[in-house]
Amino acid sequence: MIEKVLARQDGVITAAQAREAGLTHRVIERRVNSGAWRRVARGLYVAVDRPFxxxxxxxxxxxxxxxxxxxxxxxxxxxxxxxxxxxxxxxxxxxxxxxxxxxxxxxxxxxxxxxxxxxxxxxxxxxxxxxxxxxxxxxxxxxxxxxxxxxxxxxxxxxxxxxxxxxxGHRVAERYLRAAEGGARSEAERLAVRLLTAGGLTGWEVNHPFGGYVIDIAFPALRLAIEIDGWAFHSDSTVFHRDRRRQNVLVRHWTVLRYIWHDLTHRPDEVLAEIRRFVTRVQ
Incomplete structure (x- = not known):
């Protein structure tokens, strides 16, 4: 029985569990003294015949x-x-x-x-x-x-x-959660705007209308669309399918680059470089 307990518990056992399985205090101490078990805390042991x-x-x-x-x-x-x-x-x-x-x-x-x-x-x-x-x-x-x-x-x-x-950690989690609840998209768009401005790129506009939809950031002359995905759209079926339809309309007429909050906060230089490469290539 004791082997079944150890197998089920990754080789870890408490003194109370060992006694329930039929081992006396003396037997437990004998296993510790013989090196079969290692005491990791008071009343807590691991069997040494298996990986930790x-x-x-x-x-x-x-x-x-x-x-x-x-x-x-x-x-x-x-x-x-x-x-x-x-x-x-x-x-x-x-x-x-x-x-x-x-x-x-x-x-x-x-x-x-x-x-x-x-x-x-x-x-x-x-x-x-x-x-x-x-x-x-x-x-x-x-x-x-x-x-x-x-x-x-x-x-x-x-x-x-x-x-x-x-x-x-409440404040950090609150920021992430508010972003997921709807703020990520708008805040990410503001980050993208600041990134393009700081990078000296021109010829773009925010909320450009096209085909019954609105492109987050567009370079109209280059037919380049920058789309910012918020987190929550992934988990909302209606938003997800609407976004897919929107994507299908855009890709027939535009080159679409998509970014999320993580891209803009953790690798902004890479994002700017990617946009700049496309702009330079087609100008």
């Missing part, structure tokens, strides 16, 4: 705190949103929790709403929405974008954000 995986490391981080909840980028790993476990794992513990953080573990002290916590594979972890918001402060706004296209919804993200209004 990222999954095992995440379990140890949470279980070493007793009542902790895997949070942030570590929670993103546990939920399958990323494939890489960060070196320092964040665990949220109650404000009244005692003890110090183990090596490689960062404790965040606050009381989580039960609506933001779920147990998955024996580990308490923040739910998808809070995980996306908290992990985005480390992994970037592209995590929000990606999950809006997959599993998350804007209303659920907003509810999680409002329930956790004063947590660490």
């Amino acid at each position: 995986t990222d999954e095992a490391r995440a379990r140890c981080a949470v279980w070493s705190t007793g009542s902790g909840v895997l949070s942030g980028a570590g929670a993103a790993f546990w939920l399958g949103l990323t494939t890489y476990l960060v070196p320092v794992i964040e665990v949220t513990v109650p404000r009244t929790a005692s003890g110090r953080s183990a090596s490689g573990v960062r404790r965040r002290r606050r009381t989580l709403d039960p609506a933001d916590v779920v147990e998955l594979r024996g580990v308490r972890v923040t739910r998808l929405e809070l995980t996306v918001l908290e992990a985005s402060t480390v992994l970037g706004q592209q995590l929000v974008d990606r999950q809006l296209q997959r599993r998350a919804t804007l209303p659920a993200l907003r509810r999680a954000q409002d329930r956790n209004a004063r947590r660490h």
